[in-house]
Amino acid sequence: MVQPLPASLWAATASPASGHAPLDHDCTADIAVVGAGYTGLSAALHLARAGTKVVVLEASEPGWGASGRNGGQIIAGLKHDPEKMTKALGEHLGSRVTQEFGRSADLVFSLIDRYGIDCNAQRSGWIQGAHGKKAFEEMVAPRCRQWAAQGVDARLLDQAEMSALVGSREDAYHGGWLDPRGGVLQPLSYARGLAKAAIQEGAELYPRSPVQALRRDGDSWEVKTPGGRVRATKVILATNAYTDTLWPGLRQTVIPVASFQAATRPLAASIRDTILPGGQGVADTRRLLLYFRLDHEGRLVMGGRSPVDEAPRFEDARTLEAAIARIFPQAAGTPLEFVWSGKVAITKDTMPHLHMLAPDVYAALGCNGRGVAACTVMGRLLARLASGARPEEIPFPVTAAHPIPLHAFRKLAVFTLSQWYRVLDGLEAKT
Numbered sequence: 001m002v003q004p005l006p007a008s009l010w011a012a013t014a015s016p017a018s019g020h021a022p023l024d025h026d027c028t029a030d031i032a033v034v035g036a037g038y039t040g041l042s043a044a045l046h047l048a049r050a051g052t053k054v055v056v057l058e059a060s061e062p063g064w065g066a067s068g069r070n071g072g073q074i075i076a077g078l079k080h081d082p083e084k085m086t087k088a089l090g091e092h093l094g095s096r097v098t099q100e101f102g103r104s105a106d107l108v109f110s111l112i113d114r115y116g117i118d119c120n121a122q123r124s125g126w127i128q129g130a131h132g133k134k135a136f137e138e139m140v141a142p143r144c145r146q147w148a149a150q151g152v153d154a155r156l157l158d159q160a161e162m163s164a165l166v167g168s169r170e171d172a173y174h175g176g177w178l179d180p181r182g183g184v185l186q187p188l189s190y191a192r193g194l195a196k197a198a199i200q201e202g203a204e205l206y207p208r209s210p211v212q213a214l215r216r217d218g219d220s221w222e223v224k225t226p227g228g229r230v231r232a233t234k235v236i237l238a239t240n241a242y243t244d245t246l247w248p249g250l251r252q253t254v255i256p257v258a259s260f261q262a263a264t265r266p267l268a269a270s271i272r273d274t275i276l277p278g279g280q281g282v283a284d285t286r287r288l289l290l291y292f293r294l295d296h297e298g299r300l301v302m303g304g305r306s307p308v309d310e311a312p313r314f315e316d317a318r319t320l321e322a323a324i325a326r327i328f329p330q331a332a333g334t335p336l337e338f339v340w341s342g343k344v345a346i347t348k349d350t351m352p353h354l355h356m357l358a359p360d361v362y363a364a365l366g367c368n369g370r371g372v373a374a375c376t377v378m379g380r381l382l383a384r385l386a387s388g389a390r391p392e393e394i395p396f397p398v399t400a401a402h403p404i405p406l407h408a409f410r411k412l413a414v415f416t417l418s419q420w421y422r423v424l425d426g427l428e429a430k431t
Helices: 009-013 038-049 082-089 091-102 104-115 133-149 159-166 187-200 314-327 371-386 407-429
Strands: 027-034 054-057 126-130 155-157 175-179 204-206 213-217 220-224 229-237 255-264 281-284 291-294 300-305 336-346 353-358 361-365
Touching: 009 187, 009 336, 027 038, 027 220, 038 054, 038 187, 038 371, 054 187, 054 229, 082 091, 082 133, 091 104, 091 371, 104 187, 104 371, 126 133, 126 159, 133 155, 133 175, 155 159, 159 175, 187 204, 187 371, 229 371, 255 314, 300 314, 314 336, 353 371, 361 371
Parallel strands: 027 054, 027 229, 054 204, 126 281, 229 361
Antiparallel strands: 126 175, 155 175, 213 220, 220 229, 255 300, 255 336, 281 291, 291 300, 353 361
16 A cells, blocks of 8 residues: 655655656566665665666655655764774774765765755754763763764864754753764755656656565566566665565564654744754764754754654654753744654664675665665665675675564564663763
């Protein structure tokens, strides 16, 4: 069943979608891409630009999933800091991954510039706020130091500097760091812009064409949709948190977690001018993190852990309204205009995963909340891998898929961990 685009701030303010019909015939391709989020669209764009015949199949429309519902924060790097990356992957590969994803924001902005993508992008920087002294000393300060050692003009912020830069109550955060590589954009507009760019380069894109079956047929793969079939030499699966049972076991390699956002009405100028005057995106160090920004029309957008999986109501946003009042007293009581949610793909090691599932079948998923930049890079890596690059030539681990043990109990585990994390976050915020 094809699901319509859920209501959200981004759906209401996005640039127009390209009007394309579902697949209604049989066709051939060098590579079929399943999923038109950032990962699949980036893969298709890079493949098509290299002259590969690409067909993209999307169950709903480009950006329907997390790519059109996230916070629109462009964050360079991954969850692992450079030193942790080296420890996990070794000096050679760890350094290559750090460099590749350290430039992930560069890739996003270069695609926006090259294709004239209208997505209200600002390279204004990204701020991570420390919710307590321990987080500042053990997470924020080392992270800032390590990226500075990589040549980034990173800036450590004390409590007063953090408050002045963000416009928050002075004791809202213990401090933070500013990463100038990042910024913000309209996430659904970016997804639609990537789709238009891929089509411009020669890719074929078919929305409302859910893939029902994938099977090997001789020396190619047959991808079946309700309206037609694609016979492709290779297949890329790019469905991330919305991965289903199409490929056995792939769904069990990630845990989809709902993230919830609320947006106020456009703030009065007297209030708007006091909040994030530099236009940065912000996320904090809580295990159940809060993230926020202003949109291009002056709304304050606050995000966090969702109390419901789908279709949140305004009354579900009380926790986020309380966060707004606590962090930005000047905006307390501003009526909300939008609430929405989407799923984030979490992996066991908090790293994205790049898989070779079978001969000529590839997948990438699990960007752990950093999808705008990380998924754009993962799509490019998929394009290189599917174009014939050897795994050792890819600046990222290429692995088989390994399901998470006891995946069937994931909802209970997520609920239990969320309650424990809430306690720890509260304790650390007081120290």
